[in-house]
Amino acid sequence: xxxxxxxxxxxxxxxxxxxxxxxxxxxxxxxxxxxxxxxxxxxxxxxxxxxxxxxxxxxxxxxxxxxxxxxxxxxxxxxxxxxxxxxxxxxxxxxxxxxxxxxxxxxxxxxx
Amino acid sequence: xxxxxxxxxxxxxxxxxxxxxxxxxxxxxxxxxxxxxxxxxxxxxxxxxxxxxxxxxxxxxxxxxxxxxxxxxxxxxxxxxxxxxxxxxxxxxxxxxxxxxxxxxxxxxxxxxxxx
Numbered sequence: 001x002x003x004x005x006x007x008x009x010x011x012x013x014x015x016x017x018x019x020x021x022x023x024x025x026x027x028x029x030x031x032x033x034x035x036x037x038x039x040x041x042x043x044x045x046x047x048x049x050x051x052x053x054x055x056x057x058x059x060x061x062x063x064x065x066x067x068x069x070x071x072x073x074x075x076x077x078x079x080x081x082x083x084x085x086x087x088x089x090x091x092x093x094x095x096x097x098x099x100x101x102x103x104x105x106x107x108x109x110x111x112x
Numbered sequence: 113x114x115x116x117x118x119x120x121x122x123x124x125x126x127x128x129x130x131x132x133x134x135x136x137x138x139x140x141x142x143x144x145x146x147x148x149x150x151x152x153x154x155x156x157x158x159x160x161x162x163x164x165x166x167x168x169x170x171x172x173x174x175x176x177x178x179x180x181x182x183x184x185x186x187x188x189x190x191x192x193x194x195x196x197x198x199x200x201x202x203x204x205x206x207x208x209x210x211x212x213x214x215x216x217x218x219x220x221x222x223x224x225x226x227x228x
Binding site: 031032034042043044045046049051088090092093094099100101102103104105 | 147
């Protein structure tokens with residue numbers, strides 16, 4: 001049974017600060033990791049993908065992967081009110097072997 | 113690119129009625145996925161197709177659920193008969209997998225199903 005765990009929140013962060021979102025996964029052979037953002041009533045949209053251990057930066061977003069600890073994180077620098085949303089962590093085994101397994105998401109609130 | 117297109121956006125039906133959800137994937141994508149999202153269970157994979165062939169339907173909750181993909185540009189998810197516990201948002205997603213690693217999914221806008 002593949003599981004992806006996230007703290008449901010809400011996580012409240014002041015505007016301009018760094019928001020840190022965490023995710024753990026159970027299947028050790030997982031190879032592909034994604035962060036999606038979902039606004040209320042909308043569909044999930046891809047923010048970051050990461051496949052190798054270490055950090056990957058894209059603008060204000062940094063994804064971090066530690067396969068030994070089975071841990072993925074997302075940092076959002078200079079948080080803006082528009083970053084307020086639910087952030088979903090998704091994990092895949094690779095090669096389309098199955099669909100992505102999603103965590104239930106962390107509700108992030110950026111306080112102006 | 114038009115993205116993944118789902119219809120209808122909203123569906124309200126009475127218990128026992130048949131419901132059909134429709135999806136058009138992104139052109140060129142060879143994988144199509146049906147997910148269901150509820151507050152309690154989050155996003156759950158129901159079934160996925162590769163090149164129009166169903167690969168894994170282990171997430172389909174009951175025999176009341178069925179899915180087809182008659183061609184590369186169209187898929188349906190049918191619930192017959194529908195029950196109130198089927199109320200959820202149903203997402204269709206597609207992807208192109210060029211190599212050994214999973215590719216990100218591109219989601220449609222979803223169908224919000226309410227069964228009374």
